Amino acid sequence: MTLPPVSSAHVFGPVTSGRLGRSLGIDLLGEKICSFDCLYCEVKPTTRLILDRREWVPTAQLLDELRQWRDAGHTPPEVLTLGGSGEPTLHSGLGAIIAGCKALFPNLPVAVLTNSSLMHLPEVRRELQAADMVLPSMDTLIEAEYRRLNRPHRQVDLQRMAQGLLAFRQEYTGRLLLEILLSKGINDSNANLAALQDYVARLQPDRVDIVTLSRPGAYPEAVAVDAATLGRWRATLCGHAPTTACAPLLCASEPLPRQDPETLAQAVLASLSRRPQTALQLAQALHAPAVAVQLALEKLQQSGHIQHRGSKTDDPSEQFFSAI
Ligand code: SF4
Known part of the structure; x- marks a missing residue:
């Protein structure tokens, strides 16, 4: 990639x-x-x-x-x-x-x-x-x-x-x-x-x-x-x-847009280079389907662009990733 x-x-x-x-x-x-x-x-x-x-x-x-x-x-x-x-x-x-x-x-x-x-x-x-x-x-x-x-x-x-x-x-x-x-x-x-x-x-x-x-x-x-x-x-x-409190001031309601996998992977990597995030946080932030984000994370891990940064629980969806 x-x-x-x-x-x-x-x-x-x-x-x-x-x-x-x-x-x-x-x-x-x-x-x-x-x-x-x-x-x-x-x-x-x-x-x-x-x-x-x-x-x-x-x-x-x-x-x-x-x-x-x-x-x-x-x-x-x-x-x-x-x-x-x-x-x-x-x-x-x-x-x-x-x-x-x-x-x-x-x-x-x-x-x-x-x-x-x-x-x-x-x-x-x-x-x-x-x-x-x-x-x-x-x-x-x-x-x-x-x-x-x-x-x-x-x-x-x-x-x-x-x-x-x-x-x-x-x-x-x-x-x-x-x-x-x-x-x-x-x-x-x-x-x-x-x-x-x-x-x-x-x-x-x-x-x-x-x-x-x-x-x-x-x-x-x-x-x-x-x-x-x-x-x-x-x-x-x-x-x-x-x-x-800690509630969002604003909320989104638009449908999730389609993104090609390469563009989404670039967006995921750019976002992780700023701060560690979980797959769920990335999906919400990038307004992308969770499954597509998970695939992008796997590809980025395989290509050595990102790494695990720990987890609050054993739940894989709560694992943090960051850019290398
Ligand atoms: S959290 Fe980081 S960027 Fe913010 S003030 Fe502290 S060191 Fe600076």
């Missing part, structure tokens, strides 16, 4: 996001460039721990790839999500990229994932104004937990970051969906829960998503919390935001 080099593509998916629905991703970095090196990162360990804003991938190239994707006649996604291999606000062309996405897909919402580390910068907050949804993370307000879990660049100050996000909330008129990821024995402390309870009350996000690891993280120290802990956190933080 002949497959293109997946590292050249900055538009990936669509993938099914538990928080956003069927999302077409745009990778603004091109490699693992981030201001954090989180234990739980789904991408991989950070190779460039950095705080400089640069045009890491030319803006014109990103928008050109997006235009090509649109013109190829794919089933439209439900949302465009700026994220990818690292922290998207590190791209200095963020504002122009959001504007370009809206020009190419005037009927789709644009979402931006961020770890909040650059929220203290007025220019970043200004550029994010044009996004329909911003999804910031704030896993902990306890300094020792933050250093252990998020492993930040030494110049990312936790208190300054938290204040920056509060300032953004004051200015921003779009939807703010806060994510708190819990890792067992690290940031699931009562001290963090109390601090975040106060913080969420002040932030007033449109929604809080309390989540835990659902895939293997970059480092083995990151372990999921149990359902009881998740439930306790959700119950405590509920009431400070209109919604506290």
Whole structure:
């Protein structure tokens, strides 16, 4: 099987996001460039721990790839999500990229994932104004937990970051969906829960998503919390935001389109190069029949393009795969 080099593509998916629905991703970095090196990162360990804003991938190239994707006649996604291999606000062309996405897909919402580390910068907050949804993370307000879990660049100050996000909330008129990821024995402390309870009350996000690891993280120290802990956190933080959950915002209802096996295998490989997924997650994300995805996975395994990445249970459908 002949497959293109997946590292050249900055538009990936669509993938099914538990928080956003069927999302077409745009990778603004091109490699693992981030201001954090989180234990739980789904991408991989950070190779460039950095705080400089640069045009890491030319803006014109990103928008050109997006235009090509649109013109190829794919089933439209439900949302465009700026994220990818690292922290998207590190791209200095963020504002122009959001504007370009809206020009190419005037009927789709644009979402931006961020770890909040650059929220203290007025220019970043200004550029994010044009996004329909911003999804910031704030896993902990306890300094020792933050250093252990998020492993930040030494110049990312936790208190300054938290204040920056509060300032953004004051200015921003779009939807703010806060994510708190819990890792067992690290940031699931009562001290963090109390601090975040106060913080969420002040932030007033449109929604809080309390989540835990659902895939293997970059480092083995990151372990999921149990359902009881998740439930306790959700119950405590509920009431400070209109919604506290992990449900998709949007849902799809179009029939599954036919795809030739080669094209589907390329889409599966491109998706797995971004994050580990199960066959079921891939089928939902790519809007493809589960049987066809399973066949593509088998072919990709035989040709040495993908590998197993573990499983939550013995059920084969829950096995994770990632690109090699
Ligand atoms: S999880 Fe997000 S913020 Fe953390 S290292 Fe990965 S890309 Fe960066």
